[in-house]
Amino acid sequence: MKMDVAQETKGAIASDVKTMTYIEAITEGLREEMERDERIFLIGEDIAAYGGVFKATKGLYEKFGPMRVIDSPISENFLIQGAVGASIAGLIPSPEIQFDDFITLAMDAIVEHAAKMRYRSGGMFTCPMVIRCCYGGAVGGGLFHSQANQAWFMHCPGLVVVTPATPYDAKGLLKAAFRGQNPVLYYEHKRLYRTIKGPVPTHDYTVPLGKAAVVREGKHVTVISYALMLHRSLDAAEKLAAEGIDVEVIDLRTLLPYDKETILRSVEKTARAVVVYESSKTMGVGAEIGAMIAEDGFSFLDAPVRRVSPPDAPQEPFAPPLAEAYLPDANRIAEAIRETVAY
Amino acid sequence: MPVSNDELKGLYYYLNLVRISDERCRRLFKQGRFHGTYFSAVGQEATVVGPCYGLRPEDTIGIQHREMGAAITKGMPLKYILAELFARKDSPDRGKSHPCHYGWKPLGIITPASTIAAQTVIATGCALAYKIQKKDNVAVCFVGEGATSNGVWHEALNFAGIHRLNCVFVVQNNLWAESVPAALGVPVEDVSERAKAYGFPGVTIDGNDLFATYETSQEAIRRARKGDGPTLIEMKTYRWYGHSEIDPANYRTQEELEYWKKRDPVPRFEKILMERGVIDESYKLATIQRIERELEEAIEFAEKSPHPEPHEILEDVYAPL
Numbered sequence: 001m002k003m004d005v006a007q008e009t010k011g012a013i014a015s016d017v018k019t020m021t022y023i024e025a026i027t028e029g030l031r032e033e034m035e036r037d038e039r040i041f042l043i044g045e046d047i048a049a050y051g052g053v054f055k056a057t058k059g060l061y062e063k064f065g066p067m068r069v070i071d072s073p074i075s076e077n078f079l080i081q082g083a084v085g086a087s088i089a090g091l092i093p094s095p096e097i098q099f100d101d102f103i104t105l106a107m108d109a110i111v112e113h114a115a116k117m118r119y120r121s122g123g124m125f126t127c128p129m130v131i132r133c134c135y136g137g138a139v140g141g142g143l144f145h146s147q148a149n150q151a152w153f154m155h156c157p158g159l160v161v162v163t164p165a166t167p168y169d170a171k172g173l174l175k176a177a178f179r180g181q182n183p184v185l186y187y188e189h190k191r192l193y194r195t196i197k198g199p200v201p202t203h204d205y206t207v208p209l210g211k212a213a214v215v216r217e218g219k220h221v222t223v224i225s226y227a228l229m230l231h232r233s234l235d236a237a238e239k240l241a242a243e244g245i246d247v248e249v250i251d252l253r254t255l256l257p258y259d260k261e262t263i264l265r266s267v268e269k270t271a272r273a274v275v276v277y278e279s280s281k282t283m284g285v286g287a288e289i290g291a292m293i294a295e296d297g298f299s300f301l302d303a304p305v306r307r308v309s310p311p312d313a314p315q316e317p318f319a320p321p322l323a324e325a326y327l328p329d330a331n332r333i334a335e336a337i338r339e340t341v342a343y
Numbered sequence: 344m345p346v347s348n349d350e351l352k353g354l355y356y357y358l359n360l361v362r363i364s365d366e367r368c369r370r371l372f373k374q375g376r377f378h379g380t381y382f383s384a385v386g387q388e389a390t391v392v393g394p395c396y397g398l399r400p401e402d403t404i405g406i407q408h409r410e411m412g413a414a415i416t417k418g419m420p421l422k423y424i425l426a427e428l429f430a431r432k433d434s435p436d437r438g439k440s441h442p443c444h445y446g447w448k449p450l451g452i453i454t455p456a457s458t459i460a461a462q463t464v465i466a467t468g469c470a471l472a473y474k475i476q477k478k479d480n481v482a483v484c485f486v487g488e489g490a491t492s493n494g495v496w497h498e499a500l501n502f503a504g505i506h507r508l509n510c511v512f513v514v515q516n517n518l519w520a521e522s523v524p525a526a527l528g529v530p531v532e533d534v535s536e537r538a539k540a541y542g543f544p545g546v547t548i549d550g551n552d553l554f555a556t557y558e559t560s561q562e563a564i565r566r567a568r569k570g571d572g573p574t575l576i577e578m579k580t581y582r583w584y585g586h587s588e589i590d591p592a593n594y595r596t597q598e599e600l601e602y603w604k605k606r607d608p609v610p611r612f613e614k615i616l617m618e619r620g621v622i623d624e625s626y627k628l629a630t631i632q633r634i635e636r637e638l639e640e641a642i643e644f645a646e647k648s649p650h651p652e653p654h655e656i657l658e659d660v661y662a663p664l
């Protein structure tokens with residue numbers, strides 16, 4: 001197994017690398033970027049002295065004060081649209097949407113204003129900003145605290161949508177987001193916050209936006225995934241290795257604009273593709289990736305592109321047996337990969 | 344503070360420039376010289392000239408479909424206003440947006456989207472930045488009374504109240520939101536009452552009296568600049584024509600229209616300036632000739648500017664990643 005992080009940190013001496021959780025990498029990324037660029041400020045519900053409901057902004061209020069870490073009223077639309085204004089006026093805002101389940105209240109702000117500001121003004125106005133949004137299931141959050149709404153925002157040219165799977169990428173993508181000129185919707189998976197630990201360099205680095213990573217090389221089938229589902233896909237790949245199925249796994253990292261080249265290059269090699277994603281199946285992330293492969297890589301394929309996702313239920317329900325039935329686990333993913341390889 | 348004769352002359356120029364440009368744009372649309380639509384604000388000129396006259400270049404205005412006059416008074420070059428309407432390559436938006444969505448970065452005129460009330464919200468966000476940056480810039484945020492029914496407008500005022508931002512919220516109450524009468528959009532007689540809920544003053548004034556709109560706005564702008572917080576100014580006014588040029592406005596009575604036409608802000612202001620001897624007939628004539636000339640040049644600029652080319656469709660979607 002060849003992890004991107006392992007490669008990136010290879011050759012570094014141990015003292016250049018720290019092991020930390022996904023959420024620690026986010027907090028550290030925020031702190032370092034705020035130290036680097038005083039135009040950056042954070043605004044969101046419960047993020048100041050309280051440190052955020054998941055403690056992602058812990059310690060930042062104490063360090064940077066009330067003008068740079070602002071507790072917002074429960075006004076999701078203002079949070080984003082106000083940030084668009086603050087960005088126009090020369091700051092780099094990072095508004096936090098507490099749960100993806102409430103992002104719909106800011107839909108107009110994100111879609112009409114953040115994503116379209118550059119286009120609608122002929123490039124005159126830009127609104128670099130980093131919208132942080134906590135999302136995802138497998139934490140017992142029920143119908144209204146588990147959502148994963150990335151696919152909606154993949155339909156918004158002008159917006160960059162990212163979601164890291166590792167602490168390394170969490171910090172590197174966050175830094176890249178703060179240093180760019182585009183509005184970035186930075187999706188952080190709440191199940192990964194404290195369950196995933198990994199090496200993070202102590203020196204400054206960024207992870208490029210718009211670039212996927214081949215996190216495991218293989219020759220029989222390509223699995224394309226991200227965030228929590230990436231980890232489950234890697235578990236599935238590990239299981240299948242014992243059966244002699246050699247799985248290549250791609251971490252999309254950026255969902256919009258996503259890295260077609262890396263996907264197609266891999267599918268050209270393996271001739272088979274499975275997309276594993278977290279949200280209802282129809283018109284989800286897999287619909288786009290599958291259609292793109294069918295359109296641009298049809299001649300590479302020896303099997304239909306397979307989608308592995310939750311069923312078309314509105315979201316992860318609360319009762320444990322229903323929640324269990326929602327997100328694909330490594331077994332379900334492995335089964336789909338087996339079928340694709342056997343096709 | 345007394346208004347000087349120079350200020351009065353300046354106001355007079357912009358009042359006429361906005362009126363004459365607006366009437367001219369209506370004609371250009373009817374002649375098919377640009378397409379899409381056009382939102383006239385004839386009758387409402389004093390509600391934009393008053394707040395925008397004398398703003399600093401670094402102040403921001405949040406405007407939308409009916410506030411061409413605000414962009415003009417803030418100083419947006421007329422040629423770019425016309426190029427915007429004509430959807431030409433030389434429009435600041437490069438022909439991308441929508442008719443009457445004027446924006447001009449050098450003067451803080453934020454290019455709007457069509458979402459009603461949004462312009463107020465974004466401009467309030469600018470004011471948040473001014474507070475963080477410790478700047479005394481002011482954000483003047485315009486909406487019609489219809490927009491004050493939208494939740495996000497309230498989110499912005501609520502936030503501006505909490506942080507005492509440098510905002511002036513102008514509500515042009517022209518009694519109609521497209522075809523919906525104010526009584527079905529706003530449950531209070533005076534929209535200014537709504538300011539109370541956000542902890543800052545609200546006033547209702549005659550929006551067709553340029554003295555009132557100017558002086559009230561100046562006071563509110565001074566307050567904002569000093570860091571004394573926002574003000575909501577409701578200006579009662581009336582739009583003479585339909586919601587857009589394709590709306591015959593059959594929902595309202597002829598009597599209502601006549602009532603308001605008698606309160607035309609342009610001759611009303613002019614009469615007082617004449618009486619005070621600030622201007623005379625020859626000054627008036629010269630002003631109007633100057634405006635006609637400037638308009639001709641702007642129209643020529645717009646008509647000569649090419650349309651954008653098809654390949655430009657993907658320009659300005661993203662900055663380089």
Ligand SMILES: Cc1ncc(C[n+]2csc(CCOP(=O)(O)OP(=O)(O)O)c2C)c(N)n1
Binds near residue numbers: 517520
């Ligand atoms: C959120 C939203 N809903 C509906 C519309 C369609 N629309 C455009 S203007 C308008 C009426 C606006 O009335 P008001 O805010 O009073 O401003 P006025 O047009 O009178 O200046 C409507 C309903 C829109 N642009 N945005």
